[in-house]
Amino acid sequence: xxxxxxxxxxxxxxxxxxxxxxxxxxxxxxxxxxxxxxxxxxxxxxxxxxxxxxxxxxxxxxxxxxxxxxxxxxxxxxxxxxxxxxxxxxxxxxxxxxxxxxxxxxxxxxxxxxxxxxxxxxxxxxxxxxxxxxxxxxxxxxxxxxxxxxxxxxxxxxxxxxxxxxxxxxxxxxxxxxxxxxxxxxxxxxxxxxxxxxxxxxxxxxxxxxxxxxxxxxxxxxxxxxxxxxxxxxxxxxxxxxxxxxxxxxxxxxxxxxxxxxxxxxxxxxxxxxxxxxxxxxxxxxxxxxxxxxxxxxxxxxxxxxxxxxxxxxxxxxxxxxxxxxxxxxxxxxxxxxxxxxxxxxxxxxxxxxxxx
Amino acid sequence: xxxxxxxxxxxxxxxxxxxxxxxxxxxxxxxxxxxxxxxxxxxxxxxxxxxxxxxxxxxxxxxxxxxxxxxxxxxxxxxxxxxxxxxxxxxxxxxxxxxxxxxxxxxxxxxxxxxxxxxxxxxxxxxxxxxxxxxxxxxxxxxxxxxxxxxxxxxxxxxxxxxxxxxxxxxxxxxxxxxxxxxxxxxxxxxxxxxxxxxxxxxxxxxxxxxxxxxxxxxxxxxxxxxxxxxxxxxxxxxxxxxxxxxxxxxxxxxxxxxxxxxxxxxxxxxxxxxxxxxxxxxxxxxxxxxxxxxxxxxxxxxxxxxxxxxxxxxxxxxxxxxxxxxxxxxxxxxxxxxxxxxxxxxxxxxxxxxxx
Numbered sequence: 001x002x003x004x005x006x007x008x009x010x011x012x013x014x015x016x017x018x019x020x021x022x023x024x025x026x027x028x029x030x031x032x033x034x035x036x037x038x039x040x041x042x043x044x045x046x047x048x049x050x051x052x053x054x055x056x057x058x059x060x061x062x063x064x065x066x067x068x069x070x071x072x073x074x075x076x077x078x079x080x081x082x083x084x085x086x087x088x089x090x091x092x093x094x095x096x097x098x099x100x101x102x103x104x105x106x107x108x109x110x111x112x113x114x115x116x117x118x119x120x121x122x123x124x125x126x127x128x129x130x131x132x133x134x135x136x137x138x139x140x141x142x143x144x145x146x147x148x149x150x151x152x153x154x155x156x157x158x159x160x161x162x163x164x165x166x167x168x169x170x171x172x173x174x175x176x177x178x179x180x181x182x183x184x185x186x187x188x189x190x191x192x193x194x195x196x197x198x199x200x201x202x203x204x205x206x207x208x209x210x211x212x213x214x215x216x217x218x219x220x221x222x223x224x225x226x227x228x229x230x231x232x233x234x235x236x237x238x239x240x241x242x243x244x245x246x247x248x249x250x251x252x253x254x255x256x257x258x259x260x261x262x263x264x265x266x267x268x269x270x271x272x273x274x275x276x277x278x279x280x281x282x283x284x285x286x287x288x289x290x291x292x293x294x295x296x297x298x299x300x301x302x303x304x305x306x307x308x309x310x311x312x313x314x315x316x317x318x319x320x321x322x323x324x325x326x327x328x329x330x331x332x333x334x335x336x337x338x339x340x341x342x343x344x345x346x347x348x349x350x351x352x353x354x355x356x357x
Numbered sequence: 358x359x360x361x362x363x364x365x366x367x368x369x370x371x372x373x374x375x376x377x378x379x380x381x382x383x384x385x386x387x388x389x390x391x392x393x394x395x396x397x398x399x400x401x402x403x404x405x406x407x408x409x410x411x412x413x414x415x416x417x418x419x420x421x422x423x424x425x426x427x428x429x430x431x432x433x434x435x436x437x438x439x440x441x442x443x444x445x446x447x448x449x450x451x452x453x454x455x456x457x458x459x460x461x462x463x464x465x466x467x468x469x470x471x472x473x474x475x476x477x478x479x480x481x482x483x484x485x486x487x488x489x490x491x492x493x494x495x496x497x498x499x500x501x502x503x504x505x506x507x508x509x510x511x512x513x514x515x516x517x518x519x520x521x522x523x524x525x526x527x528x529x530x531x532x533x534x535x536x537x538x539x540x541x542x543x544x545x546x547x548x549x550x551x552x553x554x555x556x557x558x559x560x561x562x563x564x565x566x567x568x569x570x571x572x573x574x575x576x577x578x579x580x581x582x583x584x585x586x587x588x589x590x591x592x593x594x595x596x597x598x599x600x601x602x603x604x605x606x607x608x609x610x611x612x613x614x615x616x617x618x619x620x621x622x623x624x625x626x627x628x629x630x631x632x633x634x635x636x637x638x639x640x641x642x643x644x645x646x647x648x649x650x651x652x653x654x655x656x657x658x659x660x661x662x663x664x665x666x667x668x669x670x671x672x673x674x675x676x677x678x679x680x681x682x683x684x685x686x687x688x689x690x691x692x693x694x695x696x697x698x699x700x701x702x703x704x705x706x707x708x709x710x711x712x713x714x
Contacts, residue, residue: 023386023387023388025384025385025386025430026384026385026388027382027383027384027385028382028383028384028385029380029382030380031380031383031462032451032452032456032458032459032462033448033451033452034452034456034527035527035530035531038530040526041493041495042495043495047498047509049502049508049509049643049644049645050606050642050643050644051644052496052498052499052502052503052644052645053499053644055494055495055496057498058495058496058497058498058499059495059497059498059529060493060494060495060496060497061497061526061529061530061532062493064530066448066530068425068451073382089480089481089483090481091390091423091481094389094390094425095389095390095391099389099391101389102389105388105389118480118481122483123446123475123480123481123483123533124446124447124448124475124480124481124533125533126446126479126480126483126491126533126534126536127493127530127532127533127534128491128493129493130493131490131491131492131493132490132491133488133489133490133491134483134485134488134489134490134491134536134537135488136398136417136419136484136485136486136487136488137412137417138398138399138400138412138415138416138417139409139412139415139417140415140416140417140418141404141409141414141415141416142409142410142415145406145409146409151406152404152406169397169418170391170392172416172418173392173395173418173421173423173484174392175418175484176480176481176482176483176484176536177483177484177536179483179491179533179534179536180491249407285407286406286407287406287407287408287409287410288406288409
């Protein structure tokens with residue numbers, strides 16, 4: 001029995017017949033998970049074995065990052081750290097909502113070791129030193145609009161997102177709440193500790209992770225490149241040369257001032273930023289779309305600021321390259337294999353794609 | 358370059374030198390993740406693209422389970438569903454706190470397809486229809502006592518748990534909070550939906566998952582066997598024949614009444630329950646230990662009740678088999694490869710270990 005027939009029969013016997021594609025076997029030479037960074041707090045008093053539900057004298061571990069990693073055979077030397085956006089966890093990068101391979105597996109196939117993380121205070125890294133109230137937030141339609149699948153309930157023509165009800169349900173179920181306030185310093189500290197542990201690596205950030213991704217690269221010289229899909233907050237600029245805030249239907253987007261010397265560190269590594277389709281260039285009163293108009297505009301200023309100071313930043317607005325229909329989740333869209341190729345080719349072009357010796 | 362030397366060099370270049378063991382390559386013929394079950398709620402009113410931060414007319418997806426799965430080459434036909442306990446997520450089953458292979462990988466090596474889940478309202482399945490306050494709970498010393506690593510700060514002699522500070526820190530960081538009230542019906546509904554999707558399978562439950570594991574097996578005839586490591590709550594009994602509650606230093610353990618016909622369903626599948634070491638047989642005022650005295654005693658009654666009604670339940674108290682030093686986390690203890698062998702051998706003995714055709 002060949003692996004392929006074994007695969008097909010196993011897939012069928014596992015009831016996974018809905019998967020229309022055949023999975024090519026992968027050889028994994030290491031996998032596992034761990035925590036990185038975080039803090040320990042301790043309550044005053046003495047611990048009593050006889051009343052341990054009293055927290056006196058007890059400690060708490062929180063604010064760490066969680067990572068699940070896999071190393072494929074013939075690995076490249078620099079692993080990818082896949083860092084989800086707001087309302088999301090590592091699940092963002094796994095199987096797509098319509099059941100195809102996500103970036104995690106696509107990048108293993110391209111011989112990158114892959115670390116898929118849950119940032120501090122999210123998902124499996126839920127222990128937070130800051131308390132939070134978690135309430136169900138009915139935001140599915142906000143997500144549909146804001147993540148540019150369409151304008152609820154209409155899908156954009158040609159959108160790179162499967163139109164079935166099942167897919168949309170699975171997409172909405174990738175949402176998971178913060179278990180403590182989102183804090184760019186806390187999450188970048190956690191990811192920087194992860195980079196300390198794994199060594200030189202490439203950050204791949206999405207949306208809300210954009211901002212703390214820059215902070216991580218500033219904190220840790222072992223971040224050797226950053227690929228950012230639609231960074232959505234935390235556009236850092238040198239405090240001596242701040243752009244104006246940008247206002248629109250989704251509120252005011254404030255650039256974040258950082259010391260010039262910190263900004264300068266971002267000029268030392270190659271950076272690429274991707275934005276997808278259906279982002280208006282002119283103001284509109286549609287919140288979910290206008291949100292990205294200002295962000296794309298700010299990203300253009302940001303890339304220019306990096307390059308004006310000697311850096312190597314590229315902004316790719318995919319429709320300008322003839323790649324159309326991408327949502328805010330570029331890396332899990334219907335064309336995500338092409339998107340993965342673009343990323344791998346960029347890494348190679350920057351001389352960072354070599355195999356481990 | 359052989360895979361082994363590649364592995365060693367890759368491991369070194371990834372800064373994973375702390376891992377003392379060499380990982381044998383694994384061939385994976387499918388992997389990915391998905392959600393299962395859950396509900397959808399909708400707010401009254403109409404959604405407005407111009408004010409989407411208002412939840413009017415918007416829906417919410419919550420209370421689903423999350424699973425990451427892998428299928429090894431030459432897979433057995435029945436996959437394992439690895440279901441964590443209280444304060445834990447799927448991380449329980451991944452790399453052990455001291456960096457060895459956890460049950461997830463150990464069972465792949467034994468040719469089981471493995472589904473590692475986060476139950477509804479936990480980890481990556483954090484969206485809950487019930488609101489929750491999440492506060493840092495300083496319970497590290499409670500865990501140390503209750504999970505029978507020792508009596509803080511002393512480790513038990515011969516405990517199957519690495520004594521380094523690093524290991525203990527990593528262990529504590531596997532803790533992650535509920536993002537909605539723990540509800541045995543909600544979590545068993547989620548896992549039953551997962552079993553509907555994947556077909557006939559074997560549940561492997563830990564601690565708090567014990568009770569909802571029985572409920573899942575009652576709800577879903579595709580649960581073909583249950584392996585339960587130290588079930589800690591939800592001991593279900595036929596309502597016509599209830600045992601007395603059991604009291605001790607950790608409070609009163611109440612058996613849970615269910616319809617006789619439901620209990621009878623548990624007699625239709627093989628079940629094995631494991632308990633580890635350092636559980637006192639006589640009452641003690643030490644909370645973390647006495648907690649398990651009553652639970653082990655209740656488990657004995659439970660297994661007897663199953664078997665008295667024609668079932669096939671086995672209770673293995675590991676020290677009675679000469680296997681000593683196990684904590685509450687039997688499957689990640691230092692002897693977890695032996696524990697994995699015991700589970701695989703039991704599955705085979707029950708005629709459920711065959712390969713997929």
